[in-house]
Structure formats: C-alpha cells, structure tokens
Amino acid sequence: MAGRGRGNPLALAVLALLYEKPMHPYELATTMRERRKEESIKLNYGSLYAVVQALQKRGLIEELETVREGRRPERTVYGITERGRLELFDWLGELISTPVKEYTNFEAALSLLPVLPVEDALALLRERRTKLEQELTAADALREWVGKQGVPRLYYIEWEYTVRLRRAELEWVAELIEEIAEGRLEGMDVWRSFQREFQGEFQGEAQGEGRRAEDRG
Incomplete structure (x- = not known):
C-alpha cells in the first residue's frame, strides 16, 4: 500500500x-x-x-x-x-x-528574485513582512481564545507548528530586507548589473519598435 x-x-x-x-x-x-x-x-x-x-x-x-x-x-x-x-x-x-522536500511557492519565487528590480523586490518583501506580522497577530489572538475554551494543546499543535514556521519566516524576511536595503547581500552588484543591462536592452527594443511603428505610419 x-x-x-x-x-x-x-x-x-x-x-x-x-x-x-x-x-x-x-x-x-x-x-x-x-x-x-x-x-x-x-x-x-x-x-x-x-x-x-x-x-x-x-x-x-x-x-x-x-x-x-x-x-x-x-x-x-x-x-x-x-x-x-x-x-x-x-x-x-x-x-x-520522514522529512520530505516540499516545494513552496515562496521558495520558487526567491529562486527567481533577481528578475525583479531591486527596489521592487524590496517593496514586495516589505509587503510580505507586513502580512506575516498581521497573520501572527491574528494567530496569537486565536490561540488565546482557544486556550480560554479549555481546549488541550494536543488538539491544536498543528497551529503551533505553523506559527513557529511563520515566526521563523518573518525573522528571516526582515533580515533579508535589511541586507538588500543596506547593500550587504552578497551578489548585489551582479543583481544591479543584470537589471541595468536588462533595462538597457528593453529600452532599446522599445525605441526600435517605436521607430518601426513610425515608419509604418
């Protein structure tokens, strides 16, 4: 089986x-x-x-x-x-x-983070940090309410596990935000160089497309 x-x-x-x-x-x-x-x-x-x-x-x-x-x-x-x-x-x-490898959406997005401009990535990470803080505040309130109902811990240990994971994620995201904002993240120079090169190619293509449209007009 x-x-x-x-x-x-x-x-x-x-x-x-x-x-x-x-x-x-x-x-x-x-x-x-x-x-x-x-x-x-x-x-x-x-x-x-x-x-x-x-x-x-x-x-x-x-x-x-x-x-x-x-x-x-x-x-x-x-x-x-x-x-x-x-x-x-x-x-x-x-x-x-048995621990198993779980492929989360956030992990997948992090693996592709350099695709985003640095400032956009920072804004999105800060948004995630805020949502994590809100989620943990709600979780704390729910746990307090459950405790008052006399529900034994055994019946909500899965919540406790999830909250611990979320707290660890929040701490890590907050550290990552600081490293990026202060330019301390290893590879930042490569990230910014990639973005400058990409933006230059994109602008060049956009200008070329504009000229071709004018010629067709």
Whole structure:
C-alpha cells in the first residue's frame, strides 16, 4: 500500500475521522470545520466526495448504511475497513517520521528574485513582512481564545507548528530586507548589473519598435 494515492492529506483526514466512528460525507466535512482542520488541510465538498469515492474504490472504506434525517436527502454512511486502518497508521507514521522536500511557492519565487528590480523586490518583501506580522497577530489572538475554551494543546499543535514556521519566516524576511536595503547581500552588484543591462536592452527594443511603428505610419 505504501506510496499509493498518498498525495492528498484530505484522504488521510477522512480515514482518521472514520477510524473514530462511521460518518457520512457531510458529517465528515462538518466535523473537520468544527475542529478547524481546514486551517491545515484543504477542504471543499467537491474534493471530499471525490476522495470518499477513491478510498472506497481502493477498499479502504466501505458503505455501511443509508440514512435520512427529516426532509434531508438520503446520506450514505461510511466506515473504515481493516485495510483502511492499516493504511491510516502506515501513512500517518510515514508523514510524522520522514522529512520530505516540499516545494513552496515562496521558495520558487526567491529562486527567481533577481528578475525583479531591486527596489521592487524590496517593496514586495516589505509587503510580505507586513502580512506575516498581521497573520501572527491574528494567530496569537486565536490561540488565546482557544486556550480560554479549555481546549488541550494536543488538539491544536498543528497551529503551533505553523506559527513557529511563520515566526521563523518573518525573522528571516526582515533580515533579508535589511541586507538588500543596506547593500550587504552578497551578489548585489551582479543583481544591479543584470537589471541595468536588462533595462538597457528593453529600452532599446522599445525605441526600435517605436521607430518601426513610425515608419509604418
């Protein structure tokens, strides 16, 4: 089973919830939202139903019964199979024990940073710093509220992990901004030279295109 269909954390969440008890898809989604798991696992109803169907097809979950509540449409209740329980523990164990390379959008953008003019890059990094500060302020308020509700730390450690990452990112971004602003970042001369050369070529092409347009006119 290892490695098969393990690209979607939502499938792992479905297995974990059905390990607790049988549920229908609407209850799965409601439970995740009540526990604020959508902060860590991307959730929408369309993808949830697709995940449920895929798990059933693989024999990891099975239909148990169809129920109707009042005037609501019938809903199919699913339960986890023995095969599903084995997959749940194996998959979860793999994710917790083994670090993997994650390709983030920010990392990709940083690898292409010299494409931007230095001043533009600085402005964008400062904007990111502000948004990170706002996000962390909101996270602190949420954590304080959760603490007042008496929720054990065990049930929001994923938030704590995310906040720690964000704080580290904020500190690093702030340092990078200072290095660029003060010209201390190694390679700044190459960056500025590249931009001067690029801007010169761009302006030359623009002027040439303008002359050709005049000639056509």
